[in-house]
Structures are given as structure tokens and as C-alpha cells.
Amino acid sequence: MRPLREIRGLKYPDEFIVRHFFKRGLSQRTGRVLELGSGTGNNLSLYGIWDWDCTGVDYDEDALADARFNLGDAPTFVQADLSQSLPALEGPFHAVIVPNLLCYLTAAQARACLGALKAHLAPGCEIFVRTRLVDDYRYGRGEEEEPDGFRLDTPETGEAGLFNLFYTEAALVGLLRSTLGLTDETVLTCRFDNVQAGQLVPNNSDVIVWGAAA
Numbered sequence: 001m002r003p004l005r006e007i008r009g010l011k012y013p014d015e016f017i018v019r020h021f022f023k024r025g026l027s028q029r030t031g032r033v034l035e036l037g038s039g040t041g042n043n044l045s046l047y048g049i050w051d052w053d054c055t056g057v058d059y060d061e062d063a064l065a066d067a068r069f070n071l072g073d074a075p076t077f078v079q080a081d082l083s084q085s086l087p088a089l090e091g092p093f094h095a096v097i098v099p100n101l102l103c104y105l106t107a108a109q110a111r112a113c114l115g116a117l118k119a120h121l122a123p124g125c126e127i128f129v130r131t132r133l134v135d136d137y138r139y140g141r142g143e144e145e146e147p148d149g150f151r152l153d154t155p156e157t158g159e160a161g162l163f164n165l166f167y168t169e170a171a172l173v174g175l176l177r178s179t180l181g182l183t184d185e186t187v188l189t190c191r192f193d194n195v196q197a198g199q200l201v202p203n204n205s206d207v208i209v210w211g212a213a214a
């Protein structure tokens with residue numbers, strides 16, 4: 001891994017990825033971890049430091065190039081559009097993390113993607129998902145294309161023209177139970193204000209769900 005000051009893109013893992021990793025004892029063992037929507041590799045860097053075998057999937061060529069620059073040759077990075085299908089993957093995985101991705105998929109795409117993922121999970125696979133709640137700032141800001149799903153009109157968040165789907169805690173837990181066989185889940189919420197493009201973006205609202213696959 002590169003020295004921190006040379007890292008491209010986000011420098012640190014998501015704070016809840018860190019909490020999940022240590023609270024669930026993932027620093028005490030190793031295995032294969034898969035991140036969907038892995039960006040520039042900031043979350044996988046944590047697993048890599050603790051000797052996990054890392055695989056990331058993203059559709060953004062530039063983000064993948066930065067991830068390879070940041071993390072080197074050891075991880076596997078796959079370019080794929082998860083709204084279309086899950087790519088071929090070398091599982092089984094002992095941890096699957098899906099932070100800040102599901103909001104960009106329609107309900108049908110999310111169900112298909114997670115449904116296909118089930119076959120790649122080792123028994124007891126750790127599952128982590130973070131996504132936006134229905135009381136997030138962005139909800140309703142744009143054209144509604146499906147229930148709780150909007151084509152965003154929010155240049156201030158850098159997401160104008162992107163589709164966003166918002167979940168309730170119950171809807172997300174139900175989805176993860178039915179597609180991945182999630183059991184024994186922990187559900188947390190995170191509400192915060194942010195500054196983006198020099199503008200205050202209040203009332204960001206996320207749900208974090210973690211647990212184990214049956």
C-alpha cells in the first residue's frame with residue numbers, strides 16, 4: 001500500500017466499515033473479502049492491511065485505476081456495471097461489504113445483484129451494507145421514477161442526473177434476509193451534515209446493517 005499522502009481519492013475507510021471490522025473480530029482472522037462499488041479502494045485497504053484477500057467491483061475505470069495505484073497488485077479489481085449483472089467472481093467470500101452503492105441501483109437491480117451474490121457466500125459470511133434512508137436530504141429532489149427512487153437534481157452533492165433509491169430500515173433488512181439469508185443483524189443509523197461543493201448539505205441520513213449469512 002502507498003504512503004497516505006500519495007493515496008488517490010478517499011484516504012480513509014468508511015467509519016462504519018472500521019467499526020464493523022473490529023467489533024465483529026475480523027482483525028482476528030483472514031479470508032476472502034468482496035466489496036461492491038469499491039471506488040478507489042479506501043475500504044479494502046483496511047482488509048488488506050490485515051492480510052485479507054481482497055476483491056473489488058466497480059464500473060468506473062478511473063476509480064479502478066486509482067485503486068490499483070493505491071493498493072498495488074495483490075487485490076483483484078473487476079470492472080462491471082452492477083446494474084446489469086454480477087460479474088464472474090472467484091469466491092467463496094468470507095466477508096461481503098456494500099457501502100454506499102445500493103442507492104444507485106433500482107429495486108429490481110439491487111434484488112438481482114444481491115440474489116446472484118448468494119451463491120458466492122461462504123457459510124457464516126460477514127455482511128455489511130450502508131445506504132441512504134428515506135429521510136435523507138436528497139429524497140424527493142428530482143423526478144420520481146419508482147417508489148422512493150428519484151433521478152436526482154442535486155448539483156450540490158455531485159449527483160445531478162444520477163438515480164437514487166432510498167430505503168427504510170425494515171425494507172433493507174427484508175431485502176438482505178430474502179436475498180443473502182442475513183441473520184442476527186445489527187441495524188444502526190447515522191445522521192450528519194456535510195459541506196459539498198462549498199455548500200452546506202444538511203440531513204444526510206444512512207442506515208448500516210451488518211450480520212452473518214445463514
Ligand SMILES: C[S@@+](CC[C@H](N)C(=O)[O-])C[C@H]1O[C@@H](n2cnc3c(N)ncnc32)[C@H](O)[C@@H]1O
Nearest residue numbers: 037038039058059060080081082083099100104
Ligand atoms: C459513493 S461511492 C462509494 C465508494 C466506497 N464504497 C466507499 O464507501 O467509500 C460509490 C461507488 O459505487 C460505484 N458505482 C455506482 N454505481 C455502480 C454500478 N452500477 N456498478 C458498479 N459500480 C457502481 C461508483 O463508481 C463509486 O465508486
